[in-house]
Each structure stands twice: as C-alpha cells, then as structure tokens.
C-alpha cells in the first residue's frame with residue numbers, strides 16, 4: 001500500500017489543481033499573441049505538463065526532452081544525460097521549460113545551455129512546479145514557480161523514488177524507512 005510509504009501529504013490534489021490553474025492564467029496572459037512551445041522534461045514533468053497545458057488558453061505546441069541525473073540515486077550525480085532531444089524545431093519560437101522540480105539546478109542548467117546552443121529559441125523561460133532551494137548549486141531564474149518545498153524526499157505527481165510513486169495524485173514526503181531502511 002503506497003499510503004504506508006508516505007509520511008506526510010505536502011501538497012494535496014486540490015492545491016495542485018488550484019495552483020496549476022493560476023499558473024496557466026499567468027502564462028496565458030504573458031504569451032498572448034506569441035507562438036509558445038512547452039519543452040517538458042521527462043519523466044518527472046509528465047503529469048504537470050499535461051495539466052498545465054490544459055490550463056493555458058493559447059495555441060500551444062508541446063515537445064518532450066528526457067534527462068537523467070539521479071538514476072536510482074537519492075543525490076544528484078552531477079552528470080546529466082540527455083536521453084531524448086526535441087522532436088521539432090523551436091528556432092525563433094517562445095520556449096518554456098516545464099520541470100517538475102528544481103533542486104540543485106544542475107539539470108536545468110544543462111538543459112538551458114543545450115537549448116540555447118543547439119536549438120536557438122526566440123526566448124527561453126522556466127516553469128517549475130516545485131522549487132527546492134535548500135540544495136541549490138546553480139541558480140537560474142524560474143519565471144513561474146508553483147510551490148516552495150523543504151529539503152525532504154518528495155514524491156508523487158510525476159516525482160519518483162526508484163521509478164515508483166509517480167502515479168500518486170498529490171505531492172508527499174516519503175517515509176525515511178522507505179529510502180533508508182531501519183533500524184528504527
């Protein structure tokens with residue numbers, strides 16, 4: 001039972017919905033009249049990008065890149081791998097990176113540099129559902145941030161521990177027993 005693995009529900013399904021609708025309204029207002037492309041980062045941003053896209057009332061295209069820096073580790077390896085690049089060009093378009101979480105900032109910096117040097121968007125901004133500042137090593141501006149989160153192991157709504165818990169409909173703090181087994 002996944003509920004046994006969750007120490008605390010940090011952000012409920014209703015809170016996620018409300019905040020994502022608000023982010024969608026901001027993005028709609030800011031990009032009115034522009035050609036906007038979501039560059040969503042797999043796998044974590046799968047749920048967030050799908051819900052945010054439906055909260056944006058603009059013509060919009062969505063593309064996915066896949067990055068990995070954690071693998072099954074709990075701490076960033078510091079080495080980011082691009083597992084999948086964009087499928088369509090974003091040259092001269094207004095691109096918005098959609099991330100589930102910015103933690104150390106290393107993945108975001110890698111993606112930012114990759115998109116700017118290889119794909120030449122007209123402009124590039126960042127929308128992150130969760131902002132965990134406690135372990136930040138590289139600071140890039142996050143134009144749209146959903147929630148500030150503490151330095152805890154958060155899972156759900158796309159975020160995983162060893163690929164599990166992505167399907168939880170809320171953001172929860174994982175019980176330490178799950179990622180650092182006993183003695184308790």
Ligand code: PRP
Pocket residue numbers: 041042043044045067068069070071076099100101102103104105106107108159160
């Ligand atoms: C997670 C998350 C971000 C990144 C943030 O991805 O989706 O892309 O880590 O961490 P950072 O700011 O410390 O770089 P992960 O590598 O776990 O892959 P996943 O999205 O497939 O879970």
